[in-house]
Amino acid sequence: MLSQIYPRVIDNLGDWNPQFFREIKGRLKSKNVAIVSFASIIGQGLLFLYFNSLLPTVETRYGHRYCTGNSVEYSTQAHCTQDLLGNVQTLKELWWLDLFTTMSIIGIVILLVAGSYMLMADVTKEKAKKTLNFLRLTPQSAMIILGGKMLGVPILIYLFGLLAVPLHLIAGLQAHIPFHLIISFYIVLAASCLFFYTASLLFSLVFTGLGNFQAWLGSLIIFFFLFMMIGVTIEGNNWTHTSVDWLMFFYPGTFLAYLVDSTFIPPNTIDYLSMEGLNSVNWYGHYLGQNFLTVLGFSLINYGICIACLWQGVKRRFHNPKNVVITKSQSYFISALFVIFNLGFTVQGLYDRNYDEAQLGVLFVFNFIFALLLIGALTPQRQILQDWSRFRHEGVNRNSAIKDLLIGEKSPATLAIAVNMMIITLYILPTIWLFPDVDEHLSISIMAVLSATMMIIYGTVYQLTLILKTKKRNFVATAAISTLIFSPPLSVMLLGTNSSVLPTVGLFSAIPFVSISEVSVVTLMVSALAQIIFIMGTNYQLKRMLNQAGVSETKALLTSSFQMQGGHCPPYI
Numbered sequence: 001m002l003s004q005i006y007p008r009v010i011d012n013l014g015d016w017n018p019q020f021f022r023e024i025k026g027r028l029k030s031k032n033v034a035i036v037s038f039a040s041i042i043g044q045g046l047l048f049l050y051f052n053s054l055l056p057t058v059e060t061r062y063g064h065r066y067c068t069g070n071s072v073e074y075s076t077q078a079h080c081t082q083d084l085l086g087n088v089q090t091l092k093e094l095w096w097l098d099l100f101t102t103m104s105i106i107g108i109v110i111l112l113v114a115g116s117y118m119l120m121a122d123v124t125k126e127k128a129k130k131t132l133n134f135l136r137l138t139p140q141s142a143m144i145i146l147g148g149k150m151l152g153v154p155i156l157i158y159l160f161g162l163l164a165v166p167l168h169l170i171a172g173l174q175a176h177i178p179f180h181l182i183i184s185f186y187i188v189l190a191a192s193c194l195f196f197y198t199a200s201l202l203f204s205l206v207f208t209g210l211g212n213f214q215a216w217l218g219s220l221i222i223f224f225f226l227f228m229m230i231g232v233t234i235e236g237n238n239w240t241h242t243s244v245d246w247l248m249f250f251y252p253g254t255f256l257a258y259l260v261d262s263t264f265i266p267p268n269t270i271d272y273l274s275m276e277g278l279n280s281v282n283w284y285g286h287y288l289g290q291n292f293l294t295v296l297g298f299s300l301i302n303y304g305i306c307i308a309c310l311w312q313g314v315k316r317r318f319h320n321p322k323n324v325v326i327t328k329s330q331s332y333f334i335s336a337l338f339v340i341f342n343l344g345f346t347v348q349g350l351y352d353r354n355y356d357e358a359q360l361g362v363l364f365v366f367n368f369i370f371a372l373l374l375i376g377a378l379t380p381q382r383q384i385l386q387d388w389s390r391f392r393h394e395g396v397n398r399n400s401a402i403k404d405l406l407i408g409e410k411s412p413a414t415l416a417i418a419v420n421m422m423i424i425t426l427y428i429l430p431t432i433w434l435f436p437d438v439d440e441h442l443s444i445s446i447m448a449v450l451s452a453t454m455m456i457i458y459g460t461v462y463q464l465t466l467i468l469k470t471k472k473r474n475f476v477a478t479a480a481i482s483t484l485i486f487s488p489p490l491s492v493m494l495l496g497t498n499s500s501v502l503p504t505v506g507l508f509s510a511i512p513f514v515s516i517s518e519v520s521v522v523t524l525m526v527s528a529l530a531q532i533i534f535i536m537g538t539n540y541q542l543k544r545m546l547n548q549a550g551v552s553e554t555k556a557l558l559t560s561s562f563q564m565q566g567g568h569c570p571p572y573i
Contacts, residue, residue, distance in 0.1 A: 017144055019146075019149060019152065020148035020151050021152075027153075036156045040161075040164055047099070047103070048167070051099050051102075066092075066094055068090065092174070093174065093264070097260065099171045100171035101256055101273060103171065104185070105230060108252055108253055111189065111193055112196050112226060113226065114219075115197060116197060117215050120219065123205065124204060124212060127208070128211075143315075177262055181258060184292075185252070185256070189252045191300060191304075191307075192303070194307055199310055202310050203218050204218070206313075226251065226253075229253065230251075239281055242346060242358065243365075249302055250306075254295075257274065257275050257278050260273045261274075281345075302341070309334050312330055313325040313326055324377060324384075324413075325378075331416060332419060342367070343427065346360065364510075364511050365511060367455075368455070368511055370424075380466075389547065402415075414456070414463055422452070424452070425448055425449060429445055432444050432445055432448065443524075446524050451511060453532065456535055457484065457538070461484060462481050464545070467542070467545050
């Protein structure tokens with residue numbers, strides 16, 4: 001259809017981004033466009049009629065949300081007054097505001113969930129048909145190909161949303177929301193789409209073997225996240241003043257509170273999307289929620305950094321599926337940014353004097369999740385390690401072993417994981433001593449160190465199991481890490497809370513927060529020593545297995561080379 005109406009535009013589009021052209025050519029069929037347009041228009045019409053049915057009538061004018069008179073006794077609703085002709089006087093601005101916010105939330109869910117699902121399903125289909133490998137062989141860059149997919153695959157979702165913009169914009173202006181705030185909301189929504197779509201591409205390229213269920217799983221995770229965030233923003237005062245607040249800045253609906261607050265409607269009339277909780281959120285003592293431009297700038301920077309980090313992983317996995325997601329050099333930068341952002345929301349208690357130990361608990365939970373993602377992103381597979389070990393055995397870079405382990409892309413990730421944990425821990429430790437209401441600074445500091453060493457253990461065990469010759473090594477590695485993670489809490493359940501060994505068992509978990517206050521310093525030192533010995537032992541075993549793999553690989557290559565030349569292997573092989 002488009003090629004007949006706009007041939008020159010389509011030709012220029014094909015020259016600019018061939019992948020985008022292929023996507024829209026296959027999706028913007030007359031039938032698809034008609035169905036999506038009809039669904040969008042009918043959906044808007046039904047929503048408008050539904051809200052129109054909510055307006056008060058002469059019979060229902062007592063105690064109604066959109067009434068303009070005095071409040072009804074024992075109720076927050078008001079009577080509706082009538083003019084001289086008997087027409088009910090309503091607060092139309094509030095009605096338009098409700099329509100605007102409802103359309104906004106529906107649009108957020110459709111754009112993020114449905115758009116992400118379409119992207120993940122498309123990549124899964126490309127992998128199943130083996131056509132993704134052909135795209136990798138084309139001279140086009142990953143930016144062109146994957147950027148074309150992000151623009152083209154959800155094109156029908158974009159069309160659905162664009163058709164709703166006129167009514168959405170009219171509703172916002174009728175509610176007396178400033179035009180620049182509405183445009184700012186659109187900008188944040190676009191940045192959020194770019195973030196979630198990039199994350200969806202990375203999810204599709206990293207995880208394999210899930211088939212069609214992969215797209216459903218990814219979109220279900222996004223839907224669950226949005227559902228939780230919608231609940232927090234509607235309640236308004238459910239901000240936790242912990243690192244969890246950081247997640248709110250990945251939800252574009254957070255900004256609707258500013259749009260609602262900008263209207264002349266009294267705050268007590270609007271029992272949702274209030275500024276109550278948002279105003280009290282601070283980052284390193286700077287109250288973010290009290291200024292819209294501050295939150296807008298913070299969120300766009302937050303989105304920009306996260307998208308840049310995700311995009312590095314997307315490019316690497318697109319060009320080579322066996323590549324690690326990020327390089328070791330990139331991981332140090334990402335870890336530094338993560339702990340800066342994460343700790344900034346944790347220290348809110350320093351300034352409002354409402355510190356709770358749960359704030360540090362949430363901090364370490366976030367560190368734990370980040371470390372697990374880091375281990376998965378940095379750890380190379382068996383074949384890559386075999387190649388690296390062979391080159392090491394042949395003497396390549398023999399004098400720069402530490403440098404290779406720190407920044408080399410094909411070397412084991414254990415030292416790099418340890419450096420990342422050190423970056424995070426060294427940034428956190430001084431802050432722990434700044435909390436005024438913490439009684440056991442030393443114990444919590446030791447807990448932070450023990451948590452970091454446990455993450456190093458997880459990384460070492462994961463790398464060690466990925467060298468195994470079994471075809472199920474990824475499953476074995478996941479099972480080994482899961483066993484280490486869940487053994488302490490399972491032991492607590494089996495032994496009971498009154499067991500004397502319970503605090504000691506808790507020290508060997510990634511978050512030993514509950515056990516710190518119940519053990520002696522000697523026990524802490526012994527557990528730390530045991531973890532260090534375990535790390536040294538597993539790394540020694542890792543080194544031995546890599547040396548054996550390198551020697552075996554070198555022997556096999558040299559034997560094959562001599563046989564091809566009709567010679568014999570030297571006696572020392």
